[in-house]
Amino acid sequence: ALADKLTRLVKELRGQARITESNVQDMLREVRMALLEADVALPVVRDFIARVKDKALGQEVLGSLKPGQTLVGIVNRELAATMGQGVADINLAAQPPAVILMAGLQGAGKTTTTAKLAKYLIEKRKKKVLTVSGDVYRPAAIEQLQTVTRQAGGAFFPSLPEQKPLDIALAALDHARKHYFDVLLVDTAGRLAIDQAMMEEIKALHAALNPVETLFVVDAMQGQDAINTARAFREALPLTGIVLTKLDGDSRGGAALSVRQITGVPIKFAGVSEKLDGLDVFDAERHAGRILGMGDIVALVEQVTAGVDIEAAQKLAAKVKSGNGFDLNDFLSQIRQMKQMGGLSSLLDKLPAQLMAKAGALDMDRADKDLRHKEGIIQSMTPLERRKPELIKATRKRRIAHGAGVHVQEVNRLLKEFEQMQGMVKKMKGGGLMKMMKTMGG
Ligand code: GDP
Ligand code: MG
Numbered sequence: 001a002l003a004d005k006l007t008r009l010v011k012e013l014r015g016q017a018r019i020t021e022s023n024v025q026d027m028l029r030e031v032r033m034a035l036l037e038a039d040v041a042l043p044v045v046r047d048f049i050a051r052v053k054d055k056a057l058g059q060e061v062l063g064s065l066k067p068g069q070t071l072v073g074i075v076n077r078e079l080a081a082t083m084g085q086g087v088a089d090i091n092l093a094a095q096p097p098a099v100i101l102m103a104g105l106q107g108a109g110k111t112t113t114t115a116k117l118a119k120y121l122i123e124k125r126k127k128k129v130l131t132v133s134g135d136v137y138r139p140a141a142i143e144q145l146q147t148v149t150r151q152a153g154g155a156f157f158p159s160l161p162e163q164k165p166l167d168i169a170l171a172a173l174d175h176a177r178k179h180y181f182d183v184l185l186v187d188t189a190g191r192l193a194i195d196q197a198m199m200e201e202i203k204a205l206h207a208a209l210n211p212v213e214t215l216f217v218v219d220a221m222q223g224q225d226a227i228n229t230a231r232a233f234r235e236a237l238p239l240t241g242i243v244l245t246k247l248d249g250d251s252r253g254g255a256a257l258s259v260r261q262i263t264g265v266p267i268k269f270a271g272v273s274e275k276l277d278g279l280d281v282f283d284a285e286r287h288a289g290r291i292l293g294m295g296d297i298v299a300l301v302e303q304v305t306a307g308v309d310i311e312a313a314q315k316l317a318a319k320v321k322s323g324n325g326f327d328l329n330d331f332l333s334q335i336r337q338m339k340q341m342g343g344l345s346s347l348l349d350k351l352p353a354q355l356m357a358k359a360g361a362l363d364m365d366r367a368d369k370d371l372r373h374k375e376g377i378i379q380s381m382t383p384l385e386r387r388k389p390e391l392i393k394a395t396r397k398r399r400i401a402h403g404a405g406v407h408v409q410e411v412n413r414l415l416k417e418f419e420q421m422q423g424m425v426k427k428m429k430g431g432g433l434m435k436m437m438k439t440m441g442g
Contacts (some may be wrong), residue, residue, distance in 0.1 A: 024056050026069050031292075037221035038254030038291045044261045052078050072292075079288035083256055088241065088266035088400050089281070091119070094212035097130070097184040099178040101209060103202055104217035105231055106190035110244035111141065111270055113217050114187040115148030116271065122153050127182040132157040132172035133137030134205060135167035135189035145187050150413055152276050155181070156167035165189065169205055186211070194232040203236055205282075215268070217243045226255035231261040244282065253290050256282075326422050328386040332378040376404035377414050389415060 028049055037046045055074050092098040102110040114131055131149045135141035142159055149156040157172040169186055176184040186209060191198045204216060216239045218226055233239060242263060244256050247270045260267055267282040301434040305409055335363065378386065380403030392400070392415060401408045 012426065024053060024071070029055060031071075031075050034292055035254060035257070038252035039226075040254035040291070041258040042226050044227065044258045047259065047261065048078070048082065051082075066417060069210070076288050076292060078284075079257065079291060080238045080285040083260050083284040083287055083435045084242065084266045084282070084328075087254070088268045090121070090213055090268060091240065092121075092125070092127070092183065097173070097181045098213070099173065099184045099186060099209045099211040100184045100213040100215060101202075101206060101211040101237075102188055102215055102217055103237060104190055105194070105219075105229055106138070106192050108190060108217045108219045108222075110190060111135070111145050111148065111187050111374070112274065112276075113243050113245060113269070113271060114145060114185045115152045115154070116276050117235035117269075118149055118154035118183075118185055119276045121183055128180065129154040129183045130157055130172065130179075130181040131155070131185045131187065132168060133159055133187045134168050134201075135162060135187060136161045136165060137189045141187075141189070148276065154185075165201055166204055166208055169209055173209060194229065199232065199236040199423075206237055211240075213240045214238060215241050215243050216259070216265075217245060218255060220244050220247045220253045220255050220270075221249050221251045222255050223251065224258075226264055227258045230259040234263045239265045241265055241268040243269045243271060243279075248272045248278065253287060256287055259369075271408070301317060301404035328378050328381060328389055329416060331332055332375065332386070332419050333423065336375065373404070373406055373410060376412055377401075377411055380404040389418060 031052065032045055032049055035048065036042070040048070052071075052075055055078060056071055089153040090100070102112050102114055113131070118129045118131055121129050129152075131145055131154055133145040134143045135145075136159070142161065146156045146158070157168075159172075159342055165188070170187070173184060175181075186205065188202055188205065189198065214237050216230065216233050216237075218229060222229065242265060244253065244259070244260055244267055247253055256267055267284070270280045270282045270287075272278045272280050377400060380400045381392070385396060385400075392411075397408050397411045401411045404411075
């Protein structure tokens with residue numbers, strides 16, 4: 001994942017207070033790769049990288065967190081900003097019936113999304129919804145919409161394959177007016193690829209229906225091709241929003257960035273399953289994480305934290321293997337590493353806002369104070385005591401506590417934690433360090 005690669009680069013860059021032209025190049029190369037792997041279209045990637053570079057260059061690295069993490073933050077924020085901010089809800093501000101026109105290639109998910117939207121509008125917005133299919137070409141397309149509309153609890157305006165799409169749509173609009181529907185959802189035909197006849201047809205539908213929303217439905221798995229499709233639809237129609245479907249697949253969803261950039265309209269919804277409740281309001285920040293392969297907060301915190309740890313974990317593992325047990329000196333070096341990173345609170349300060357909110361539940365200031373105490377306690381021990389903690393009995397404990405300016409209970413607590421950690425180190429196969437850090441953080 002990108003975060004891994006950046007973390008590796010960060011290790012080489014540690015100590016540099018600023019992101020400079022030279023060190024940012026390497027990191028941007030990784031970002032570029034990650035975006036291409038996520039199937040963001042090349043011109044869009046170039047544009048994006050240029051913007052990130054502008055923002056990154058010369059930016060002070062606040063606190064003690066190093067350039068790589070800052071860059072991850074910049075990339076993440078810029079991605080989220082590019083894909084849209086806030087919630088772009090469906091617009092129904094029109095003389096009823098508000099018409100919503102669905103556009104997109106065949107198989108993009110128009111019919112499914114039409115029914116999902118019907119369900120959403122009926123259940124969440126308490127609207128009276130009518131659907132109609134202008135897809136007279138694909139066998140059973142009309143029946144498909146009828147079936148899913150029924151499942152969604154909406155009304156369906158029947159049509160026949162021998163009718164013209166425009167006539168169907170106008171008849172449906174008339175029916176919707178007469179029967180006081182709030183919303184008319186117009187499903188349309190798609191082709192396997194863009195063709196002129198299809199574009200002319202949907203343009204005519206748009207002109208006749210004057211929709212309040214013209215939604216471009218696009219398959220997130222479409223990858224690089226999404227840019228061409230988006231361009232063709234943008235040129236044909238005044239789009240008002242995007243629905244990105246099939247985000248439950250394993251694509252990283254880079255198409256979101258491409259289509260957003262090309263069309264300039266917000267991504268309003270994300271299709272996340274074949275079922276009718278599989279429609280989410282699009283969340284740009286969450287999606288940025290997905291494109292970067294960072295998953296969720298836990299993964300990100302782990303990656304960022306791991307930047308400092310891996311080396312130490314390897315040393316420890318080697319130590320354990322070689323028969324030299326994990327002692328309090330190792331424990332001390334762990335604590336110092338944590339402090340070197342600026343402590344837990346500083347680390348969390350650098351996370352994107354959304355992630356910070358989730359992390360806010362942890363009491364980081366206390367955890368940092370705790371780290372300082374632990375360091376003081378171990379520093380009050382003699383070299384022999386650090387190597388052989390089992391020697392530390394009551395008298396020594398009192399001396400150590402006095403030296404560190406803490407209560408004896410704190411010394412006891414540290415020794416207990418150390419014992420637990422020792423057990424963990426023995427079991428550690430390389431991935432256990434995060435758990436260890438958590439124990440240390442209190
Ligand atoms: P249309 O040709 O644009 O009308 O596309 P359809 O609505 O018929 O969908 C094509 C296929 O994609 C169908 O098998 C749908 O079940 C499936 N599909 C649509 N949206 C989603 C989605 O968000 N997730 C998944 N997994 N499948 C979807
Ligand atoms: Mg269809």
